[in-house]
Amino acid sequence: MRFGLIGCGWIVERDHVPAILRCDKVEIVATADVSQDRSRLVGGIAGLKPDACHVDYRDLLARDDIDIVSVASPPSTRVQIVRDAAAAGKHVVCEKPFALTLAEADEMIQACEAAGVGLFMYHNYLYYAEHRLAQKLIADGAIGEVVAVEICAGGSRPWLGTEGFRPGWRFEPALSGGGVMMDIGVHAIYLAELFLPAPMESVAATMRFMDTGADDHAYCQMRAGHDSTALINMTWGEGTAKFEINGTTGYISYVYDENMGYFGGPVRSVRVGSATGSTTTYHVPPGRTQFTPEIFDDLVDTISGVRDVYPASGRNGRRTLEVAQAAYLSTDVDRFVDLPISSDSELYTEGTVELLLAHKKAQ
Numbered sequence: 428m429r430f431g432l433i434g435c436g437w438i439v440e441r442d443h444v445p446a447i448l449r450c451d452k453v454e455i456v457a458t459a460d461v462s463q464d465r466s467r468l469v470g471g472i473a474g475l476k477p478d479a480c481h482v483d484y485r486d487l488l489a490r491d492d493i494d495i496v497s498v499a500s501p502p503s504t505r506v507q508i509v510r511d512a513a514a515a516g517k518h519v520v521c522e523k524p525f526a527l528t529l530a531e532a533d534e535m536i537q538a539c540e541a542a543g544v545g546l547f548m549y550h551n552y553l554y555y556a557e558h559r560l561a562q563k564l565i566a567d568g569a570i571g572e573v574v575a576v577e578i579c580a581g582g583s584r585p586w587l588g589t590e591g592f593r594p595g596w597r598f599e600p601a602l603s604g605g606g607v608m609m610d611i612g613v614h615a616i617y618l619a620e621l622f623l624p625a626p627m628e629s630v631a632a633t634m635r636f637m638d639t640g641a642d643d644h645a646y647c648q649m650r651a652g653h654d655s656t657a658l659i660n661m662t663w664g665e666g667t668a669k670f671e672i673n674g675t676t677g678y679i680s681y682v683y684d685e686n687m688g689y690f691g692g693p694v695r696s697v698r699v700g701s702a703t704g705s706t707t708t709y710h711v712p713p714g715r716t717q718f719t720p721e722i723f724d725d726l727v728d729t730i731s732g733v734r735d736v737y738p739a740s741g742r743n744g745r746r747t748l749e750v751a752q753a754a755y756l757s758t759d760v761d762r763f764v765d766l767p768i769s770s771d772s773e774l775y776t777e778g779t780v781e782l783l784l785a786h787k788k789a790q
Contacts, residue, residue: 462591570674581666582688606641625652
């Protein structure tokens with residue numbers, strides 16, 4: 428399947444392209460980035476000639492040798508790019524977070540459905556060995572029914588944008604839609620719902636804000652069905668990583684490297700234990716990267732109709748956005764916010780940018 432890459436930042440250079448180049452089912456045929464240098468740099472890594480490296484993404488969409496576009500530009504740009512891609516008859520796979528508002532998310536989903544093209548998300552943590560192992564252990568009854576999931580990133584740091592665009596764009600709510608909760612909290616949301624016995628039903632959160640209005644500390648409790656709970660605590664700050672799944676008869680806990688501050692960092696092993704029994708340790712294979720060829724194998728097979736195996740659609744991206752935005756609103760109103768968010772609410776149409784900018788400090 429022939430790919431066009433829109434947005435050529437660090438994640439594309441360091442993770443997307445290396446994984447795609449190891450996948451026999453995918454060929455990169457063009458790039459596009461507002462920075463000519465970035466477009467050509469990533470294109471060069473992919474083995475492209477300069478004339479296949481565009482500045483205007485619409486020139487890439489006009490090509491007839493592209494089947495699917497990978498969108499990794501800031502969230503503020505997504506809705507127009509996805510609309511245009513759908514109109515051009517291209518399938519789409521997006522980086523997270525999905526959009527700035529739920530209204531935009533629904534517009535993107537509807538545009539792709541109307542055009543008969545697929546819309547997918549890079550929820551790449553679903554492919555991590557530790558999470559797949561935990562899924563199997565839970566399915567095998569190792570800890571009984573899941574009661575709670577706790578995910579912590581006490582000492583994470585955001586990736587700065589490339590010098591070809593705006594290195595600090597993740598700190599600007601108008602471009603990013605939010606800070607640490609939008610940056611890495613969305614990964615925690617879809618992972619928590621992967622393990623919970625039922626979807627999240629309400630969210631309560633407390634956040635701390637930077638001078639720009641973006642959140643750099645987010646502490647969240649999510650109530651889910653079957654009397655289950657998720658605790659998601661994300662910071663761009665100082666602290667450690669934790670990932671624990673508690674069940675009615677035992678628990679699963681990930682063991683991280685020393686001083687690891689991010690739950691998405693390298694995991695040494697997965698432990699299964701209980702208050703009354705022994706602990707079993709499962710070692711995780713070394714050498715994991717953020718993206719693997721299997722992601723693209725599954726994407727191509729799903730689009731081609733060979734196997735319906737790709738785990739993250741545009742609707743999954745919308746769901747993580749909905750939960751994250753409910754957390755922002757909860758911070759503002761100081762109470763639990765129920766899910767789903769109604770389409771006639773201000774949060775649905777306006778998103779959280781203005782809520783965040785209200786925390787911006789005068790310079």
